[in-house]
Amino acid sequence: MPDGWSRSLDAGQLADRRTDIDFSIPLAQLARLAPQLAGGAGHAKGRAAFVREQGLAVVDLAVEAAVPLTCQRCLAPMVWPVASRARIAIVADADAAERVAPEFETVLAPGGRITVGELVEEELLLALPIVPMHADRADCGVSAAGERAAEETQKPFAGLAALLKGGAGPDEE
Ligand SMILES: [Zn+2]
Known part of the structure; x- marks a missing residue:
């Protein structure tokens, strides 16, 4: 099941069965993330471990990626680089989300159905900087302007050489 991460799944059922899903998702296939990427390469890898806690369907999500x-x-x-670990309660509506204990993140999932890809994409978007630098x-x-940068760093030395030739230093006093 190579693309299991894109299938719509019943979170409650996964939680009751304590299902673990290992994934390796091509970053370029995550629709909201794709426009920010500087290249098509790279995968998000990790594991989604579903459990039932406090009556909620909870996923313990570990994600690693080099974006x-x-x-x-x-x-x-x-x-x-992203290496994130999150405990996410999957809830059906906003009312249920308000009752979730603060130690969990929440994801709204109408009908309790999610895809692992959506959960992973949300974690990656939270982990990325607003302005990457x-x-x-x-x-x-x-890498982009290596030659220009090298030229600029030589200028101060050229200026120093001219200064020494002129002999107009403060030592003359
Ligand atoms: Zn830069």
């Missing part, structure tokens, strides 16, 4: 994004400072590709500014522009 290709575009740095908004230098517009070069970058990779955002290279964490270290020194990484910016290295």
Whole structure:
């Protein structure tokens, strides 16, 4: 069942049977995430473990992914690593959601039906930065504009050389 993550499933039934679902989902096939991707490669991997807790259908979701994004400072590709773990209560309507204990995230699932893909996509979207940028500014522009960056770093040395030639330093006083 290679695409089990995209099937509509009955969360209550999965919880009562304590079903574990291992998944490997191509990131490009997650419709809401796809427009943010800087490339088609990459998978979200992990496990969705369904249990019944406090009368609720709960999924213990572990997701790992290396998400290709575009740095908004230098517009070069970058990779955002995600390693998330969440306990999500699956509820049928907003009233039920209000009664869920605060230690759970909640997902509204009309009729109690969900797909593992939806749960994983929601976790990934929560884990991604609103404005992705290279964490270290020194990484910016290295891959996309490497030559230009190298030229710019040489300029200060050229200026220093001219200064030394002129001999107009503060040492003359
Ligand atoms: Zn950057």
